[in-house]
Amino acid sequence: MARTHLIFLLLVAFLSKTSSSSSLPSREQEKDRIKTLPGQPKVAFSQYSGYVNVNESHGRSLFYWLTESSSPSPHTKPLLLWLNGGPGCSSIAYGASEEIGPFRINKTGSDLYLNKFSWNKDANLLFLESPAGVGFSYTNTSSDLKDFGDERTAQDSLIFLIKWLSRFPQYKYRDFYxxxxxxxxxxxxxxxxxxxxxxxxxxxxxxxxxxxxxGNAVTDNEYDSIGTVAYWWTHAIISDKTYKSILKHCNFTVDKVSDDCDTAVNYAMNHEFGDIDQYSIYTPTCVASKQKKKKTGFFVRMKNTLLRRRLVSGYDPCSESYAEKYYNRPDVQSAMHANVTGIRYKWTACSDVLIKNWKDSDKTMLPVYKELSAAGLRIWIFR
Structure with a gap:
C-alpha cells in the first residue's frame, strides 16, 4: 500500500509540472512525429509514434502510435485509446491494421491503403502495445515477462497515459475514451x-x-465459458454428447478444473472442431498460418479461445501475416521510431510467453462496471 501511495504522489508531482495551456508541439513530441510511412498514401492528418518509459528500474517501455483525426478540426475531436487483449496481442497488429485504424496492409506487406471506415474520422486514435513484451514494447528485466498480470498492466498503462499527456499537452483535459x-x-x-x-x-x-x-469482451469467467461452449454447440461445432459432457464435468468457477473436464474440452477441440477459424466460422482460414493442433491443458486451450483477439467476418484471414511482414521491415521500424534498442526477437502480432505466464486475472469485471456506471461514466458493451 505504501509503495502504491508513493507512486501516486510521484505521478501527481510529475503531472503538476506540465503546462495545460500549451498548444505548441513540444520538442519531445516532435521527435515522435512520423513524416511518412513506407508505402503510405498521402494523408492530411498527423501521426506520431515512439516509446514512453513506465518503469525506470526495470526498463519497461511501452510503444504507442497516434493517428490524429482526419477531420478539418482534429483539435475538437476526442482522444480514444485502443487496447487489444490476448493477453499478449498487439493493438497495432489488430486495432490499427485490421480494425479501426486509418490504414490497411496489402498482401505483400509492401504498401498501405486507406480504410474508409477508420475511426480517426471522428477521433484522435492512440494505439498502445501493452504490456511490455507485446509488439515493440519491451522490458530490460526478463523476469517481468513471467510475472505480468492485470494489476501491473493497469498500473503501467496509467503511468504511460500520464507521461504521454505531458508529452502531448494539447490533449490534456480533452474528452477521453x-x-x-x-x-x-x-x-x-x-x-x-x-x-x-x-x-x-x-x-x-x-x-x-x-x-x-x-467488444466481445472477457467479462466474467463463469458466464463467458458457458456462453462459449453453448456457442460451439448451437453452431454444430461440437456434438450433443460432447456438449453434455463438458457441462457435466466442468465447473467454470474454480481455478483448477478436473481431469474429466480437461478431457471433454480437449476432445472437442482436437476431434470435433475441424479445420475452422473459431472466431469467424463461416469464412475461410488462412492456409499459410495453419498449425498442427496440440493437446494441452484446459485453461491454456480455453484461454486461447476466450481471450485471444476476435477475428471479424468479411476480412482477409491472412491479414495478420501481412502485418508481420510490414512491421518487421527495417525501414518501417525506422519511420515509426520503433525497435530503437535492437530487440533480438521479431515483432509478432501476439506473444505466447505472456499468455502462458499471466499471474493475476480477476474472475469478473461486473463489480467494476457497477462502480464506474454509478460514477457517471458512459459504458458501451457490444458483440
Missing part, C-alpha cells in the same frame, strides 16, 4: 478505474475520462 476487445474486457475497465481513482485527487479531472466501450 478507452476502447478495446477480447481480454481488453479486463484492460479497459481496470484502467478506467485507475483513472477514476487518480482523478479524485484533483478538483478538475486531469484525465477527462468520459466513458469506455468493449
Amino acid at each position: 478507452i476502447a478495446g476487445e477480447s481480454y481488453a474486457g479486463h484492460y479497459v475497465p481496470q484502467l478506467a478505474k485507475k483513472i477514476h481513482d487518480y482523478n479524485k485527487a484533483f478538483s478538475k479531472p486531469v484525465i477527462n475520462l468520459k466513458g469506455f466501450m468493449v
Whole structure:
C-alpha cells in the first residue's frame, strides 16, 4: 500500500509540472512525429509514434502510435485509446491494421491503403502495445515477462497515459475514451478505474475520462465459458454428447478444473472442431498460418479461445501475416521510431510467453462496471 501511495504522489508531482495551456508541439513530441510511412498514401492528418518509459528500474517501455483525426478540426475531436487483449496481442497488429485504424496492409506487406471506415474520422486514435513484451514494447528485466498480470498492466498503462499527456499537452483535459476487445474486457475497465481513482485527487479531472466501450469482451469467467461452449454447440461445432459432457464435468468457477473436464474440452477441440477459424466460422482460414493442433491443458486451450483477439467476418484471414511482414521491415521500424534498442526477437502480432505466464486475472469485471456506471461514466458493451 505504501509503495502504491508513493507512486501516486510521484505521478501527481510529475503531472503538476506540465503546462495545460500549451498548444505548441513540444520538442519531445516532435521527435515522435512520423513524416511518412513506407508505402503510405498521402494523408492530411498527423501521426506520431515512439516509446514512453513506465518503469525506470526495470526498463519497461511501452510503444504507442497516434493517428490524429482526419477531420478539418482534429483539435475538437476526442482522444480514444485502443487496447487489444490476448493477453499478449498487439493493438497495432489488430486495432490499427485490421480494425479501426486509418490504414490497411496489402498482401505483400509492401504498401498501405486507406480504410474508409477508420475511426480517426471522428477521433484522435492512440494505439498502445501493452504490456511490455507485446509488439515493440519491451522490458530490460526478463523476469517481468513471467510475472505480468492485470494489476501491473493497469498500473503501467496509467503511468504511460500520464507521461504521454505531458508529452502531448494539447490533449490534456480533452474528452477521453478507452476502447478495446477480447481480454481488453479486463484492460479497459481496470484502467478506467485507475483513472477514476487518480482523478479524485484533483478538483478538475486531469484525465477527462468520459466513458469506455468493449467488444466481445472477457467479462466474467463463469458466464463467458458457458456462453462459449453453448456457442460451439448451437453452431454444430461440437456434438450433443460432447456438449453434455463438458457441462457435466466442468465447473467454470474454480481455478483448477478436473481431469474429466480437461478431457471433454480437449476432445472437442482436437476431434470435433475441424479445420475452422473459431472466431469467424463461416469464412475461410488462412492456409499459410495453419498449425498442427496440440493437446494441452484446459485453461491454456480455453484461454486461447476466450481471450485471444476476435477475428471479424468479411476480412482477409491472412491479414495478420501481412502485418508481420510490414512491421518487421527495417525501414518501417525506422519511420515509426520503433525497435530503437535492437530487440533480438521479431515483432509478432501476439506473444505466447505472456499468455502462458499471466499471474493475476480477476474472475469478473461486473463489480467494476457497477462502480464506474454509478460514477457517471458512459459504458458501451457490444458483440
